Amino acid sequence: MAIPTFMDFVDTRRRAGRSMHVQHGVNMPVSPADVIVNGFIARTFSPEDADRYFMHLLGTPPGQDLLRYHGMLLQRDRWYITCNSHFVRPSLRCVSTQNVLPLLDYHIGIGQGTVLPQRRWIPFDDFENGGPIEGCRLQLPVFFVNRGGGVGFSLPDILQRRDLDLYDANKMVPLVDRVKARLHVDWPDYRPWKCRIFRQDETYARNSISLSHFMRLVGKSVAKFFKECAPDRFTSITQWRIGTGGITQDHVKIIGVIHVSTHNWMPIIQLTHYVF
Numbered sequence: 001m002a003i004p005t006f007m008d009f010v011d012t013r014r015r016a017g018r019s020m021h022v023q024h025g026v027n028m029p030v031s032p033a034d035v036i037v038n039g040f041i042a043r044t045f046s047p048e049d050a051d052r053y054f055m056h057l058l059g060t061p062p063g064q065d066l067l068r069y070h071g072m073l074l075q076r077d078r079w080y081i082t083c084n085s086h087f088v089r090p091s092l093r094c095v096s097t098q099n100v101l102p103l104l105d106y107h108i109g110i111g112q113g114t115v116l117p118q119r120r121w122i123p124f125d126d127f128e129n130g131g132p133i134e135g136c137r138l139q140l141p142v143f144f145v146n147r148g149g150g151v152g153f154s155l156p157d158i159l160q161r162r163d164l165d166l167y168d169a170n171k172m173v174p175l176v177d178r179v180k181a182r183l184h185v186d187w188p189d190y191r192p193w194k195c196r197i198f199r200q201d202e203t204y205a206r207n208s209i210s211l212s213h214f215m216r217l218v219g220k221s222v223a224k225f226f227k228e229c230a231p232d233r234f235t236s237i238t239q240w241r242i243g244t245g246g247i248t249q250d251h252v253k254i255i256g257v258i259h260v261s262t263h264n265w266m267p268i269i270q271l272t273h274y275v276f
Contacts, residue, residue, distance in 0.1 A: 032072040035079045039105035040151075040255055040268050041141065043115035053120060053260075054104070057138045059087030077107040091140045091173060091259070102140055106151050106255075108270075113253065116269040118186040121194075121260050136262045142173060143256035143268075144215050152255040152270060158219030159249075169212040180263040183221040188240040193225050197265070218257055222267055223249060239275045247271065 035054075036042045042050035051066070058081065060066055071082035080101040081088065088102050108115055145151050145167040153163050175181055181197045197217050209217075226249050229242050241247065255268035 032067055032074045032079065034074075034107070035072060035105055038108050039079065040108055040115060040270075041105050041258060043108055044118050044258070044266075044268055045120045046117070049120055053258075057088070057140070057259075058085070059137075072104075073101070077110045079104045079106075087137070089137055089139045091142045103143070105141065106143060110151055111253070111255070111270050113271040113273055114275040115255075116271065117188060118266060118269075119192075121184040121186065121192070121264060121266060123261055123264075138261075139174075139259040141256055141258045141268070142211070142214070144211075144254060152253045152268075153215070153219075154272070155219055155222060155249045155252040155254060158216055158254060159223055161216070163212065163215065166212050166215065169210065171211050172208040173211055173214045174208045182264050183218060183257070184260070184264060184266050185222065185225045186266070187225070187229065187242070189238050190229055190240075190242070193229065194264075195221050195224055197221055214257075215254070218265075218267055219254055222252065222254060222269070226252075 036047045036050045039050070041053065044050075045053055054060070054066055058066070058070055060069055066072070070084050073080045073082050081104055082101060085102050090102065143151055144153055144163075146153065147165045147167050153166070157163050179198070182194050183197050184192065184194045186192050226242060251272045253270045253272060255270050257265045257267050260266050
């Protein structure tokens with residue numbers, strides 16, 4: 001008998017006419033399989049692409065079920081990996097000697113507002129790695145968690161340094177090569193955008209920075225995207241329009257960042273309101 005996979009779960013829900021999203025204001029039961037439906041990464045990339053991304057990220061062998069193979073554990077709106085995590089590269093350097101379960105994602109119910117849908121940035125070839133993207137080992141997502149247990153900080157708070165309650169603020173984020181680190185934003189109805197995360201004078205040999213510094217650099221990059229995608233460069237009127245009368249920096253919350261390829265990251269963005 002074939003073992004059901006994540007996408008079998010998704011297809012079953014669709015055939016039954018069940019919603020693939022959490023209804024706003026309703027407490028719905030959550031299971032480990034919901035990681036590719038109602039997690040921040042699934043809402044960013046879509047359930048189908050989240051399944052592919054997780055398989056790549058975790059090094060899941062072909063034919064293996066993601067849930068069972070990695071012992072996916074759901075605990076307090078968080079998904080953890082409990083086994084077969086040897087392929088995973090951590091995104092924070094833990095100073096504790098205790099074994100810490102790798103954190104994969106958070107449930108979107110921990111926040112309020114629409115998660116920005118983006119197409120995952122995928123290069124044709126990962127030239128820096130000397131081969132196709134499948135040969136690139138990814139780091140776990142980095143989440144910006146506050147000491148109260150919530151996840152994410154508003155963009156204005158990050159830019160104005162009102163983010164002193166960032167949990168693990170002084171832990172180090174190991175970057176393979178910070179000189180080439182880039183942030184990609186794929187805002188709906190806008191052209192794909194990217195920029196270097198670090199300025200030229202910040203790309204010295206040390207490849208690790210504190211989590212608080214990393215979050216502020218990500219925030220500055222997202223703010224740069226808003227500045228360069230000014231309304232006068234965009235004429236269509238959609239619910240995703242940036243600028244006066246549309247979405248501004250005040251509406252943006254940075255949840256974390258996703259490592260999508262060697263040197264390349266994408267932000268997880270949640271709005272302060274719902275977009276339909």
